[in-house]
Amino acid sequence: MTSILAAIEPSGAAPIAPLVADARPGARIVIVSDFLGDEGAMRVAAGALLAAHSDVHAIHVIAHEELEPSANAIRAVDPEDASIMRPLDETLRARYAANFSNWRSDTAAAWRHVGATWTAVTTGEDPAMGVRRVIGASVGDLSAAAR
């Protein structure tokens, strides 16, 4: 599985919501994404699965560069939508960080609200630690459900 994932060249903006909707009820679903695509539709589909006694774990992967963009002035280009090209310099960086942080909080709250487990991992942290955090969060969630 690792080798399959390693061979993938990320590109485009493939929708994930249809895949989630097609999942078998009662299954355990783990969604690893940046949630910058069809996040709303995905959440609705995940809510339906959760209602059907499925487990849904949302893992939000955040690139280190997204949290701390270059200190120099750059033209930030969305690789999934070339029409989004905006200058980013020191004066705009704080507002960018605030916007991104607010969006992350709102998204995490929304997923948790539908009953999913939400874990954010960054590309800068140790992958093993990230996996442990995800598992820990899942176990904690399951324990809470058992109680």
Next chain:
Amino acid sequence: MTFLAPVWLASAAAAAAAVVGIHLIAWRLPRSVPLPTARFVPDEPARRASRTLRLSDVGLLALRAAIIMAGGVALARPTLNVAPSGTATVFAIERSAMIGDTATLHERVRAVRAASPVWYVAFDTGAAVFQDETEAWTHLAQVSANQHASLTVGLLAATREARRLIREYETVNIVLVSTFTGGLFDEATPGVRGTWGDSLQIIRIAPAIAPSAPGNVDLQSVGDDPVAAGIRLAMSHGMVRGASRVVRGVATSADSAWAAAGRVLVLWPREPTGTERIDGVHAGDVTTIAHFIRPALAADSGRVIARWVDGSAAAHESPLGTGCVRTIGFDVPDAGDFTLTPAFQRLAAVLVAPCGGSQSSEVVGDSVIAGLAAPSGAARSDILPDDVNAPNRLAAVIMMLAIILAIVELAVRRRGRSGDAVVVEPAA
């Protein structure tokens, strides 16, 4: 090195400084960086200027400054200074029919000719410049049928030549050799004289045509001819000058040969079939209004010397040898005493005047000639506009250099642009 238009140097320096200033203000687009969360960046204008104290593209800047400065230096018209030394003399010699015997003229000029280099300006209504003495005197010895000459033309050519020589010689003298008759002067003469600050040496030549000498008209007419009567009366009143022949019938080869020897043949045919009416004829400075017989078809070749009041030609003059032939395009009626009036006699005097028209042969007053000779007070270093507009080889070479540098700059700029596509540009 001196510059004839130094303002261009200052302009070029200012432009070069502006180019340096522009290079200090770097307008750059920051590099593009993929950022999936770019949507969270506030949407603001995509360009902004950043100032830097570091000169960008020093090589390109040097090229651009060099282009501007080279162009400025070329436009400033640089001239290489050569230390002037020695003395040169410019003889401005009148060449008109008034001069008469050129042998006398040659002797007079030789008497004042110095051992220093000499240039000759021969002038009548035009001017020719010679450095070779033989060529000059060959040109001057040719009999000029042109009674008209202009001191303005001569002075203009002489002062221009003198100004050219002043760069090479410490002293340049102008010697003006002329009859100084009134017809040589015009309104521009004092102004042109004023452009040369130094005094002029004057050599006065006695006019060949004495103003008081009465003219002679050979009348080839038969029968009772009112025109012949009027011309005879004009001769008796001393109004006619020069030697002329008036033919009222058909001219012969003998008449042509007579005119070719430097005289005037006036063909004034009778016009028994023309239209008689009251009209006006203007010739020289004379206008006469009377009953004239105007032919249905008039000759139209040669220089117009008389016109009707409606502007059409009434008489023409064509050169023949050293003389000329005039064709009069009107007649006067046999009846009446118009030809006996002073108005007709003045008109006839103009029509039979020496070739080239009448020009005052009275020598001007001594005070006028002394005024010409005296220093005008103009600065010696004054530059005529012609000097500024004269071809400047050094300026042309420098301008060519500027053009070559501009082409090189274009190539360097294009190469720089193609390089920008693969080289990550440092952020401003």
